[in-house]
Amino acid sequence: MGGRTCGGPRQHTVLRAAGLAARADKPTPWKRKQARTAPHLGALSDLRKHGSAENGGQVPGGDTLRNPTPMGLKAASYELGRPYWN
Secondary structure, three states: OOOOOOOOHHHHHHHHHOOHHHHHOOOOHHHHHHHHHHHHHHHHHHHHHOOOEEEEEEOOOOOEEEEEOHHHHHHHHHHHOOOOOO
16 A cells, blocks of 8 residues: 555546545635535526526525525426426
8 A cells, every 4th residue: 555545646637627636625624615616606606697596695604595486496397307386
């Protein structure tokens, strides 16, 4: 084993391509959280732009709540193949 903690350059390349190594390289917990949640925030921004989600306020820790709109729930039920109950 020789004390290696990584699978070598190839594994590091695969992890970096998946965005995992870049998150671990961030210096503070806040920066790591920001890197981890950035794709989700981008998707939520798109949902808000198209009227499928809306902001629902903030929790005491500062995180923003997002709620699906009726149109977003209907679209999700279609994508999941489940009935939509209003």
